[in-house]
Structures are given as structure tokens and as C-alpha cells.
Amino acid sequence: MSENLLDDALSRISRFAEQADVAQEVIDSLMQPRATKTASLPVRMDSGATEYFTGFRCHYNNQLGPTKGGIRFHPNVTLEEVQALALWMTIKCAVMDLPYGGGKGGIIVDPKKLSPMELERLSRAYVRAMADFIGPQTDIPAPDVYTNARIMGWMMDEYEAIHRVKAPGVITGKPVRLGGSLGRDDATGRGAYLCTLALARKQDLTPQDTSVAIQGFGNGGYHAARLLQKAGFKIVAISDSRGGIYSSEGFDVESVYQEKQRSKQVKAVYCNASVCEQVDHDAISNEELLELDVDILIPAALEGVIHRGNATKIRARHLVEIANGPVEADADEILEEKGCIVVPDVLANAGGVTVSYFEWVQNRQGYSWDAETVQERLSERMERAFEDIWEQSRQHNTGLRAAAYILALKRLGEAVEAHGTRNYFNS
Structure with missing residues (x-):
């Protein structure tokens, strides 16, 4: 893991700044809190x-x-x-x-x-x-x-x-x-699920033939796994901080989750009502999970788990980042050279802040939305953002992470320029 996470984060701002073509004031404003x-x-x-x-x-x-x-x-x-x-x-x-x-x-x-x-x-x-x-x-x-x-x-x-x-x-x-919002409990995982569906459509992936490994089985990882399995994806590996389980046949996500609530451990089980049976599996470490040969890898734990030291061992064709900063900046180029498509954290885990925004709006209005309304509006926002980033990626011939940063810097640039930049005042 990077010794200074802030330096790692700032390096991406510097790297993508030129492609975004924004005023220097925009970049300067992001160089310090x-x-x-x-x-x-x-x-x-x-x-x-x-x-x-x-x-x-x-x-x-x-x-x-x-x-x-x-x-x-x-x-x-x-x-x-x-x-x-x-x-x-x-x-x-x-x-x-x-x-x-x-x-x-x-x-x-x-x-x-x-x-x-x-x-x-x-x-x-x-x-x-x-x-x-x-x-x-x-x-x-x-x-x-x-x-x-x-x-x-x-x-x-x-x-x-x-x-x-x-x-x-x-x-x-x-x-x-x-005063909380319906739909907030699974918002982060649902947002990642929606991004994964959008990615699967772009890449012509059939859910039933698509294997998924998820590192991290907290709120975000669990709900993403649950929704993906419901859509037909095969969840072949799951882990928490203690280690993980793998089976090429896949797992019943809800059974694994219920057992984790009971025993505080990720166990390979299938449950029918209150009766749970262990299923064939391999016990794996978190590091081994990251290196599995799967179609989609979802890092949903902490930051910095993929870095220059292990990026060459990543065999997944696609990454969907639920965790914040799971891929260090110096690993970006390695993954790109391997042809791995990364849906970045600033998009994939944005379901949480989006529904938090909906909650804030409801609090200000004094009016509550039903769960269906929340989910529909989240779906609209996530799909629109994914398409915006995909289009930026095509225009600039970049990966999705660079495209996301370019889009964000342009929007921040519009706010800065609305106040006037050096070019405006000098002219």
C-alpha cells in the first residue's frame, strides 16, 4: 500500500489534468484541502x-x-x-x-x-x-x-x-x-450492480456465463453480490478480512450472508430455512482471491489492495471498484496494458452518496419518497453517469478512470470559470 494515500490520489489529478484541458486554477484548487x-x-x-x-x-x-x-x-x-x-x-x-x-x-x-x-x-x-x-x-x-x-x-x-x-x-x-431514506441501506452495492450491468452490456457479457469474485463482504459487497446473483451472474468467490471461499460452481449469496451474521465468518454453505449444509469449496486468502481467473473482480474492502507488486498477477478481465481507492495509481498502467477494463470507484461506489443526496433533498422538502422512487432515480443517475464516462473514454481514447476524472475536472472547471480565471481578468 502507498505510504501516503493523499500523494497517490493527487498523482491522478496531475496525470489527467492535461487531457481535461481546464484552467490551471482548477488543478491548483485540488492540490490541497x-x-x-x-x-x-x-x-x-x-x-x-x-x-x-x-x-x-x-x-x-x-x-x-x-x-x-x-x-x-x-x-x-x-x-x-x-x-x-x-x-x-x-x-x-x-x-x-x-x-x-x-x-x-x-x-x-x-x-x-x-x-x-x-x-x-x-x-x-x-x-x-x-x-x-x-x-x-x-x-x-x-x-x-x-x-x-x-x-x-x-x-x-x-x-x-x-x-x-x-x-x-x-x-x-x-x-x-x-429522517433517513428508504433505499439507502443497499445504495452503494446497488450502484455497483447497475455499473456492472452497464459494463456487461457494453462488453456483450451474458450473466449466466460470467464469473464474479468479490473481495469484501460488508454492506457494499454483500448487496452487490446479492443483486448480481439475482440477475444471473455466478458468484464464485467471496471473502472478508479473515479470508475467503472459492468454488467454480458458485455460491448462494444469501446463505453465505446469513451464516456470516450467525457465526461472524464467511463459510461455504447452502441454507434451506434454518438448515444449512456445507458445499464443496476451496479456502483462499484475500490475495489469492484477487488473482483468480474470473470475468469480473470486485474489490469491496479497503484501499490499496492492488498495487505495482501484484497488478501483473491480476487475471480478471474487468474490475468494478466498490472500495475507495482499491487500485493504487502506479498500478493503473499495468492493468491497462493487460487489457483490464476498470470501472473506477468514483463511479462504481457512487450509489451511496447519490442516495444520501436524495435523503438530504427529502429532509429539505419534508417529504419522503417510496423505495421504488429512490431506486428508479438512482438507476437513472448511475446509467447516465456511466454513459457520460463511456463517451468521454471513446472521445479521449482513454480508460474509464481517466474518463471519469476528465469529466469531473471539466465540471469543476465550469464552476471555477464562472467566477473568472486569470485568462478572463487578463483579457
Whole structure:
């Protein structure tokens, strides 16, 4: 993995800038975050002792609107990671043509070691530290790695208590009864599923004859696997942080998921009602999963899992990136030379932020949409964005990642130029 994730993210901006043909001011505005806040979060533990956790929040760029981005709880969170993720969110919102800039947050913590009450106190402590840094018109957080709807509900409640207002639009990904949106729970996986369908159409892939391997079986990976299998794709490999399973015959995704909820492990099973039977399979590592000879590989875990050291071993013909930054910048060229088509994270995992936008709109309107409406509008947005990027790819003779960045930089450029650039004032 790259030692500095932000440098890795910035290298792509520099690489694609010339092809985008935008003013230098646009590139300069993306070379550093607009503002970043670091806070020490005191939390009273169940033992009575007080422990201190470090939290971050980054507003990377707000040219297109208030910043938007998730909050992750993870022991390996760093300031540079948060800033890189906020930069990617800036690009992602521009790709999806959303009225948002990019933001991100995180806390250095292993949430599995906290009790439910300690987790609530930590969530509320984060909002107390960031209460003047977030807001419905300023910066709108959402769930990310190891955070969920309940945590977002705690955070919204704390923000409202501090400001003495009802402000459901300050947080997205909330429980539905607290102002959340129907369809938000599977939005990230559904967006990746829609991109995979679009890719399959472009590449003349028949679902029943298409093998898929998924690294990461969290919310995004599970829902993508579930929807793809329902559409006829063969899910031949699944893994979580502990390792994975492989069978050329494929797995019943729902059975594997239900067993994971029960045992906290990915196991090769088929379940009929409450009776589960083990199916023939090979136990594989996460590294082995990435190197499988499959039609579609879906990295849905953490960033940097494909890099210069292992990119030459990737045999999948297509990649769909659900995770943020699963392919390091120095591996892009290797994959392109191998003829691997990559649907980049700034498109493939944008279903989450898109439905978060729908949730924010509903909160502002005071009117809730049904699940069918949410899914229809998500499908329209994802398909339109995929077609826009595919067209950019054809025009510029580039891969889909470059095309996505070119499209995003052009849209950001239009916002910058609306205020006037050096060329305008000099003329």
C-alpha cells in the first residue's frame, strides 16, 4: 500500500489534468484541502476511566456545494487517508453531477473493542468536537467503514441538542424513522450492480456465463453480490478480512450472508430455512482471491489492495471498484496494458452518496419518497453517469478512470470559470 494515500490520489489529478484541458486554477484548487480539523475526543469508558481518541474531519473542496462524505471508525485511520478520501469524494460528486463538494471524517479506534454505550459516547463526542464544522448547508456526514445508521442517528441527535434545532439534513444514512431514506441501506452495492450491468452490456457479457469474485463482504459487497446473483451472474468467490471461499460452481449469496451474521465468518454453505449444509469449496486468502481467473473482480474492502507488486498477477478481465481507492495509481498502467477494463470507484461506489443526496433533498422538502422512487432515480443517475464516462473514454481514447476524472475536472472547471480565471481578468 502507498505510504501516503493523499500523494497517490493527487498523482491522478496531475496525470489527467492535461487531457481535461481546464484552467490551471482548477488543478491548483485540488492540490490541497480547503480545511481540516483534528480533535481529541475524551470518552468515559464503562470502567469509569477516561480515554482519548483522535478524530478528523476534512472539507476538501466546496466549489460545487457543501462538502459531503462519510465518517469511518478504524484503527488505521490517518489524516492523509481522510484527506485522500475527501479528494475522491470531490471527484465522485462531480462525476455524478451532484451539488456537493468532497468531505470525509474518521476516528482512530477499533470499534469492535467498545461496548455499545462506549460507542455511543464516542459518536457524540465526535459531534461535539465538530459541531461548528458540520451543518446541513456546510458539511454533511454519512456512514462509512464500521459506522451505520444507528451511529448516524446518535450524531444527528447530538448536533440537534447542541444547536437546539431539528436538523435532519445534517446527517445522511440515518434510520428511516429519524429522517433517513428508504433505499439507502443497499445504495452503494446497488450502484455497483447497475455499473456492472452497464459494463456487461457494453462488453456483450451474458450473466449466466460470467464469473464474479468479490473481495469484501460488508454492506457494499454483500448487496452487490446479492443483486448480481439475482440477475444471473455466478458468484464464485467471496471473502472478508479473515479470508475467503472459492468454488467454480458458485455460491448462494444469501446463505453465505446469513451464516456470516450467525457465526461472524464467511463459510461455504447452502441454507434451506434454518438448515444449512456445507458445499464443496476451496479456502483462499484475500490475495489469492484477487488473482483468480474470473470475468469480473470486485474489490469491496479497503484501499490499496492492488498495487505495482501484484497488478501483473491480476487475471480478471474487468474490475468494478466498490472500495475507495482499491487500485493504487502506479498500478493503473499495468492493468491497462493487460487489457483490464476498470470501472473506477468514483463511479462504481457512487450509489451511496447519490442516495444520501436524495435523503438530504427529502429532509429539505419534508417529504419522503417510496423505495421504488429512490431506486428508479438512482438507476437513472448511475446509467447516465456511466454513459457520460463511456463517451468521454471513446472521445479521449482513454480508460474509464481517466474518463471519469476528465469529466469531473471539466465540471469543476465550469464552476471555477464562472467566477473568472486569470485568462478572463487578463483579457
